Amino acid sequence: MPQAFDKGFRWVTDPSVQAKDKPDNPKESPGPESSSAPAKGPVQGSGAVNKDAVSAWRPTRNEPVINFVDSLIATAVNEGASDIHIEPREKELHVRLRIDGVLFNKPAPPIKMHPAIISRLKILANMDISERRLPQDGRIRANVSGKQIDLRISMLPISHGEKCVIRVLDSRAISVGLEQLGMDDDTLETFRSQILQPHGIVLVTGPTGSGKSTTLYSALQVMDGATLNICTVEDPVEYDLASVNQVQVHESIGMTFAAALRSLLRQDPDTIMVGEIRDAETARVAVQAALTGHMVLSTLHTNDAPSSITRLVDIGIESYLISAAVNGALAQRLLRRICENCKEQLTVIPESTAVYLEKHSDRTGPLYCGTGCEACHNTGYKGRIGIYELLVLNEELRDIITHNPSLGDLKAEAKKLGMKTLRDDGLQKAFEGLTTVEELIRITES
Ligand SMILES: [Zn+2]
Numbered sequence: 001m002p003q004a005f006d007k008g009f010r011w012v013t014d015p016s017v018q019a020k021d022k023p024d025n026p027k028e029s030p031g032p033e034s035s036s037a038p039a040k041g042p043v044q045g046s047g048a049v050n051k052d053a054v055s056a057w058r059p060t061r062n063e064p065v066i067n068f069v070d071s072l073i074a075t076a077v078n079e080g081a082s083d084i085h086i087e088p089r090e091k092e093l094h095v096r097l098r099i100d101g102v103l104f105n106k107p108a109p110p111i112k113m114h115p116a117i118i119s120r121l122k123i124l125a126n127m128d129i130s131e132r133r134l135p136q137d138g139r140i141r142a143n144v145s146g147k148q149i150d151l152r153i154s155m156l157p158i159s160h161g162e163k164c165v166i167r168v169l170d171s172r173a174i175s176v177g178l179e180q181l182g183m184d185d186d187t188l189e190t191f192r193s194q195i196l197q198p199h200g201i202v203l204v205t206g207p208t209g210s211g212k213s214t215t216l217y218s219a220l221q222v223m224d225g226a227t228l229n230i231c232t233v234e235d236p237v238e239y240d241l242a243s244v245n246q247v248q249v250h251e252s253i254g255m256t257f258a259a260a261l262r263s264l265l266r267q268d269p270d271t272i273m274v275g276e277i278r279d280a281e282t283a284r285v286a287v288q289a290a291l292t293g294h295m296v297l298s299t300l301h302t303n304d305a306p307s308s309i310t311r312l313v314d315i316g317i318e319s320y321l322i323s324a325a326v327n328g329a330l331a332q333r334l335l336r337r338i339c340e341n342c343k344e345q346l347t348v349i350p351e352s353t354a355v356y357l358e359k360h361s362d363r364t365g366p367l368y369c370g371t372g373c374e375a376c377h378n379t380g381y382k383g384r385i386g387i388y389e390l391l392v393l394n395e396e397l398r399d400i401i402t403h404n405p406s407l408g409d410l411k412a413e414a415k416k417l418g419m420k421t422l423r424d425d426g427l428q429k430a431f432e433g434l435t436t437v438e439e440l441i442r443i444t445e446s
Helices: 031-036 051-056 063-078 111-124 185-195 212-222 257-264 280-291 305-315 319-325 351-360 395-402 407-416 422-431 437-444
Strands: 009-012 081-088 093-099 102-106 136-144 147-158 161-169 200-205 230-234 245-248 271-274 295-300 326-338 343-345 368-370 381-392
Touching (some): 063 081, 063 093, 063 111, 063 136, 063 161, 111 136, 111 161, 185 200, 185 381, 200 280, 200 305, 212 326, 245 257, 257 271, 271 280, 280 305, 280 319, 295 305, 305 319, 305 407, 319 395, 326 368, 351 422, 351 437
Parallel strands (some): 200 295, 200 326, 230 245
Antiparallel strands (some): 009 136, 081 093, 093 102, 147 161
């Protein structure tokens, strides 16, 4: 079992979390996990649990389970993990933490504790403990060492029981300033001037987990919430932002991104952040908003900045509208940073690095790596840094875009106008000793 119980840990009631459907017949629900009820443990549940259901669990203290869940969450928060995976296999339980984008195995308790662990988490997240065949979602608010942490819980039945994934929503992750994201001075200044334009669309692109949300939240913090009406449409709303009106999407009742956006436009907005542009309707309303004097920030799933333009064309937006509405697009990835504690200059260049450099760079100079130490779990990396590719639409590019260029032509034109690519930025950061070429290859060439 991981670390001892953290004394600074406590659960707090989240009034926004409502109990979900309760079992029809709670008396049938106890089973082996009955012992995991929160009634007397050191950690208290979130309060909104149905009292009848609680009494049907015949609560007895089961401190190993309670302590395991508490210490697992405390460990995850303290180690800066973004996700906790609890995975039942045929004969054993696997527990893994995702740290800096990579999963690490952690010591796991015996598989026989699994049902009780799952029940404990379901109780804390106000889920239906008797439902083991359908996926369930919930939230828990915890206090770890005096810090309030929100946890998003997802249960999914797999072959050997329910797999639980806990997303750790640490609000420190979004309270970083733009200047802390790792942009070079030019990119930072240009991006800042783009988002402070009175109107237009600025897109942030990249795959899931590339840090797009953090960039958007940092961008919103640059804006003056006191004099501007800043609104967001998100799915889900994960972090509370001060001075921002946040709208939650509910697709099942027709509250789609597009519907929410249309309503927001009648709310006298200045800046609107749309979590994601997935469809033509949302794209169309976003373009309309930008062309009628609003600043729109959003994300797209594309690999690079020029592709965001062609993606909007593919979605069905006319190229003359894109040319008029879009101000710029920022593509990004997160690379692991070399651990400062064990950083050394590379004496032998790995073959893949040599091949990559020969193909893509004429620069020479020392390169670095982490040799592995306790501080970085022997990985040689600690923390992450963004690499960026910022496309700004000037008159020349706007003109080119109206003529529906191929992606290749658009990329070539952007580079000619001085756009630094993700690869350029990654290589620069490798030569600055912030990351490795291996990491750049891992993240951008797969
Ligand atoms: Zn290290």
